[in-house]
Each structure stands twice: as C-alpha cells, then as structure tokens.
Amino acid sequence: MLRNREIRIILALVAFISTAGAAACFYISVAAGIIASIAFLMVILAFLLFTRWRYRQIHLLSGYLRRIAGGDYSLDVRDNQEGELSILKNEIYKVTVTLSEQASLLKKDKQFLADSLSDISHQLKTPITSMSVMAELLQNENLPQDKRAEFVRNIHSQLERLKWLVSSLLKLSRIDAGTIEFKKERIRVRELVSRAVEPILIPMELKEQTLEITGDEDAELTGDSNWTAEALANIVKNCMEHTPAGGRITIAFSENSLYTDITISDNGEGIHKQDLPHIFKRFYKGKNAHQDSIGIGLAMSRSIIENQNGTIEVSSEKGKGTTFTVKFYKGVV
Numbered sequence: 001m002l003r004n005r006e007i008r009i010i011l012a013l014v015a016f017i018s019t020a021g022a023a024a025c026f027y028i029s030v031a032a033g034i035i036a037s038i039a040f041l042m043v044i045l046a047f048l049l050f051t052r053w054r055y056r057q058i059h060l061l062s063g064y065l066r067r068i069a070g071g072d073y074s075l076d077v078r079d080n081q082e083g084e085l086s087i088l089k090n091e092i093y094k095v096t097v098t099l100s101e102q103a104s105l106l107k108k109d110k111q112f113l114a115d116s117l118s119d120i121s122h123q124l125k126t127p128i129t130s131m132s133v134m135a136e137l138l139q140n141e142n143l144p145q146d147k148r149a150e151f152v153r154n155i156h157s158q159l160e161r162l163k164w165l166v167s168s169l170l171k172l173s174r175i176d177a178g179t180i181e182f183k184k185e186r187i188r189v190r191e192l193v194s195r196a197v198e199p200i201l202i203p204m205e206l207k208e209q210t211l212e213i214t215g216d217e218d219a220e221l222t223g224d225s226n227w228t229a230e231a232l233a234n235i236v237k238n239c240m241e242h243t244p245a246g247g248r249i250t251i252a253f254s255e256n257s258l259y260t261d262i263t264i265s266d267n268g269e270g271i272h273k274q275d276l277p278h279i280f281k282r283f284y285k286g287k288n289a290h291q292d293s294i295g296i297g298l299a300m301s302r303s304i305i306e307n308q309n310g311t312i313e314v315s316s317e318k319g320k321g322t323t324f325t326v327k328f329y330k331g332v333v
Contacts, residue, residue: 061092068096071103124165127158168296172282175303182308183224189253189260190217192225196232197251200240207245215253221260221328223308231304234297235264235312235324242322243268259330265323271316279314 134151137143143151174180193213204211221228239249243266253262271279282299305312309329316322 061088064092068092068099124162127162131155131158165296168300172296172300172303175300175307180227180307182227182304184222185225186220186222187225187228189215189219189221189255189262192221192229193232193251193253193262195225196229197236199233200236204240204249207240207243207247209240209243209246210248212248212250213252214250216255219253219255219260221255222330223310223328227304228308231301232262232264232326234301235326238298239264239266239268239322239324242266242271257330259327261328262326263323264326265321267321270318270320271314271322272318276314276316280312 131154134155138148138151190213193215197211197213201211236249236251243249247267249264249266251262251264253260255261280298280302282296302312305326305328311327311329313325314322315325
C-alpha cells in the first residue's frame with residue numbers, strides 16, 4: 001500500500017501537519033504535547049486502516065471486472081450502503097446486467113443465423129438434387145421425347161423456384177439489415193390491391209376460384225407501393241394455395257382517422273390452432289403447408305408491413321377458412 005504515490009503524498013502531508021501541531025502543543029505544555037501526539041498518531045493509524053480497507057475493496061472490484069470481462073455475468077456486487085464505493089458497485093452491476101443481456105441476444109442471433117443457414121441449405125439442396133438427377137437422365141440418348149420434355153419443364157420449374165428463393169432471401173436480409181428505405185407516398189388502396197392480385201389471377205382461374213374485392217374507392221394509405229403490393233400478393237397467394245378448387249377469396253378495405261385496414265379472407269381448409277402463432281416465422285411449414293411451400297412468403301409480408309408502421313394479424317377456423325387483417329396506422333403504433 002505504501003508503494004502507492006498518492007498515499008505517500010497524503011501521509012507526508014498528515015505527518016507534517018501532525019508534527020507541527022504536536023510541536024505547538026509542546027510549546028504550551030509537555031502534557032498537551034503528549035496528548036496531541038497520541039491523537040495525531042491515532043488519526044494517522046485510522047487513516048491507514050481506512051485507506052487499506054478502501055483499496056482492498058477496489059482490488060475486489062477489479063477482480064469482479066476481470067471475471068465479468070471473462071464472461072461471468074452471474075456476479076451481484078450491488079450495495080445498498082451510502083458512499084462512492086457503493087455507487088461504483090451499483091454502476092458495475094448495471095453494466096454487468098447490460099452485458100449479460102447483450103451476450104444473450106448475441107447468442108440468440110448466432111443460433112438464429114445457424115438455423116437460417118441450415119434451413120436455406122435444405123431448401124437449396126432439394127431442387128438442386130432433383131435437377132442433378134434429371135440432368136443425368138437427359139444425357140441418355142434413348143430417353144423418350146415426351147420424358148425429355150417433362151424433365152426440361154421440371155428443371156425449368158426448379159430453377160424458377162431457386163430464383164424466387166434467392167431473391168426473397170436477399171430481400172429479407174436487406175429488410176432485416178435496415179438497408180431498404182421504404183417510400184412514403186399516398187397510395188389508393190383499390191389500385192394497390194389490383195396490382196397485388198394481378199400475378200395470381202391466372203392460377204386462381206385455373207382453380208376456378210372467385211375473387212371479390214370491396215371497399216371505399218377513396219381509401220388511401222401511406223407507404224411504398226412496390227413493397228406493399230408484394231406483401232399483399234404473398235398473403236393472397238397463401239390464401240389461394242390453401243383454398244380448394246371452386247373456393248372464394250375476398251378482399252375488403254376501408255380507411256378511418258386512425259388507420260387503413262385491408263382484410264383478406266378465404267373459405268379454405270383453415271390453419272391448425274397450434275400453427276397460428278408460427279405462420280409468420282421464416283421457413284415455418286404448418287401441417288397443411290403446400291408441397292412447394294418454402295415458408296418465407298408470409299415472413300416477408302410481415303417484415304414489409306411492420307417496417308411501414310403497420311400490423312398483421314391472422315384468425316382461422318379449421319375447415320371454414322382464414323382471415324388476414326392488415327392495418328397501416330397514420331401515426332405511431
């Protein structure tokens with residue numbers, strides 16, 4: 001402790017003051033000088049003991065910090081006493097809690113990344129394997145022409161699926177990274193809905209499904225027309241895939257002083273109750289998932305909507321259909 005320069009300076013000052021005081025007391029009387037000397041010695045001893053205790057506490061805190069830096073966030077150094085050391089302990093505890101939370105989030109992010117990479121590799125592996133097999137079969141010169149044409153169509157279909165998957169993953173990653181700047185423009189909901197359902201009209205016609213669109217022709221919302229149309233298209237496509245031939249899909253929209261809402265419903269097979277909390281998670285495939293489903297469309301829709309001050313909810317009854325409710329708020333949600 002005496003190797004500390006700060007303590008040596010303080011001790012020198014205290015010794016000087018004590019010596020001067022004791023000398024003054026001896027000038028008055030010997031008894032007063034002796035009493036003053038004893039008092040000054042006791043003060044110096046008390047100072048040394050307190051300083052030793054104080055530095056011991058600081059040494060312990062240094063040890064705590066080293067353990068925290070090593071990843072041990074279970075330490076609780078809180079102190080309800082008064083004083084600067086207690087304040088320092090409480091501040092260290094706050095920093096420890098923050099570091100613990102950040103470490104937990106980082107661990108979850110790493111696990112999410114690992115799971116996502118695993119899911120992506122699985123989604124890529126299936127069509128690639130299928131195309132590899134068909135490419136080998138196409139090398140057979142004796143392969144019938146009808147089979148050759150079928151394999152070519154299948155390869156083309158798998159390539160389109162891969163193209164969509166890669167494109168969707170890139171879009172999701174850009175949204176998650178916050179690198180996309182969504183436009184804030186006034187959009188007529190009727191035009192938005194028409195644009196969203198356009199790519200799905202032919203598949204619906206092939207399944208002899210009917211589409212009903214109703215709503216206030218003057219209804220508007222603020223957002224990015226391109227991204228919002230894609231989000232709605234993914235929802236309508238999901239409804240179309242889970243509605244049998246001859247089924248019905250309805251889209252209704254309205255606007256009030258708080259938000260613009262768009263409701264998309266079908267009279268299809270419905271969603272299992274245990275699947276409902278998970279359908280917006282990427283790569284999640286429920287019990288009734290379409291055989292070509294990748295489980296990314298609804299996840300993208302939710303990301304697009306929520307990044308534009310919106311919300312999306314789903315309700316469903318088995319065997320009676322599903323309803324998606326999308327709301328775009330005019331203020332902060």
